[in-house]
Amino acid sequence: MSASAKRFVTSQLNNIGVTLNGTDPWDPQIHDDRLWARLLRDGTLGLGESYMDGWWDAEALDQFLFRLISANVQDAFPKDLAVMWSVVKGRLLNLQRLHVTEVGEKHYDIGNDLYAAMLDRRMIYSCGYWKDAKDLDAAQEAKLDLICRKVGLAPGMRILDIGSGWGGFLQFAAERYGVSGLGVTVSKEQAALANERTKDLPVETRLLDYQALDGQFDRIISIGMFEHVGYKNYRAYFEKAASLLKPDGLFLLHSIGGHTSTTHGDPWSEKYIFPNGMLPSIAQIGKAIEGLFVMEDWHNFGADYDRTLMAWRDRFDAAWPGLQGEKYDARFQRMWRYYLSTFAALFRARHISLWQVVLSPSGVAGGYQSIR
Incomplete structure (x- = not known):
């Protein structure tokens, strides 16, 4: 053999x-x-x-x-057993709702020291926008500002960030655009650090499942969270967002996307990095928003994720001597480098994409002006 x-x-x-x-x-x-x-x-x-x-x-x-x-x-x-088992689980179970907090506990709660060392100064854990940027900090600032401009943030607005991470977007939007806001995450470590970092701003982060939200918001943002929702829950996710958005509001979805519709993730990534994660397709998003939102803009800058991931890997490598120890052992180092390298390669090969989709409840009067 x-x-x-x-x-x-x-x-x-x-x-x-x-x-x-x-x-x-x-x-x-x-x-x-x-x-x-x-x-x-x-x-x-x-x-x-x-x-x-x-x-x-x-x-x-x-x-x-x-x-x-x-x-x-x-x-x-x-075809191997790991893939077949992933397919079966995806079809028979709704793992994303059965284990709502699992990805927070197993991935985002690994340690704020790791993420602080690897990410930019605002700890933005999603694709940077490298159009005019020279380094990671600039690319993430450009991405945050791009989002703010796409949804037309203005002083006095109240915004919702679904899957708000360490509070970087809320912090940026409050500082630069004079808004107040609420963020939700299923990661205890993220919530604690986010509130510490934004304690002097009119924003807060709650340890809360997005389906438990209520209220009305002028704008809704979701950056790098939709990959954890699961195909069985896409419709319910958008229904919840629609119920929280004011009639004249805008919703920006920032998500990695796959080029074919699927019902499961990759076995290695599911086991070691993103439990129960899967990538939506254009068709799946389109069907899920039907009758709820008008698609105003769809922007793909997935090639920028290759550069972002390689920047994260470089920073991880540089920080490793100070990170290694009982908490992060040699096997963890190899796992983490493999994770960052694999996703960089996937984006470089254009096998997956990064989308920013702007949605409105009933269409922007006179038309939406796309911003790049």
Whole structure:
């Protein structure tokens, strides 16, 4: 089995210009021959776990993964049990509502020290806007300002941020545009730090599931949270947003998106990074907003996420000597680098996108003016 598995994997890699134990920076260096059977048995889950276990390395990990992804090498492998189980769970269960706080506990509560070291000064954990930016801080400031301008923020407005993270957007909007606001998150660590950072501003962050919200808001923003909603809940999510938005309001959705409709996530990412996460498609969003919102603007700048993720990885690498220890061990380092590299490669290959969608309850009178 091992010999035939190795021949199969080697053949697939040779087809895309990758050489086992080769000299190019994207060539994987193999440390354990049990890898071949594991890849055929466990697919993408096996690829990620074997990297975490130190069975292989690549100097330019993101470039190696980019070559795999852009050539759709995964399609040549047999369907594995991890993918099939992910499909079954997605169809039979509504995991996002059964375990509302799981992603907060397992991902966002890992440690504020990790995220503070990796992210920009406002701790914005979503794609930056690099159109005119030279560094991560500038790219995130540009993205926040872009959102504010797209929804026409003005002094005195009250805004809602669904999935508000460490409060960076609320802080920016209050400081620059004179608004008040409420943010909700399912992460205890995020809520605590957000309120500490914004204690002198007219905004607050609550540890609250979005479905428990009430009230009326002039504008609603949701940045990088929709990926946790789940396809069975897309309609209910937009119904809730519609009930919270004033008739003349605007809602901006900022989300990673997939190019085909799916009902499950990637097994490795689900297990180690984003429990129960999945990417919406254009068709799924379109069906979910039907009769609730008018789509005013749809902006794709997914290529910018590659640069954002690589900036995060560089900052993580630079901070690692001060982070490593009992809390973050060597296996965690490999897991985290694999996560950042994989998502960078996915965006670089344009296999996934980043969308900002502006929605209105009944259409902007005279038409909406797109802002870039």
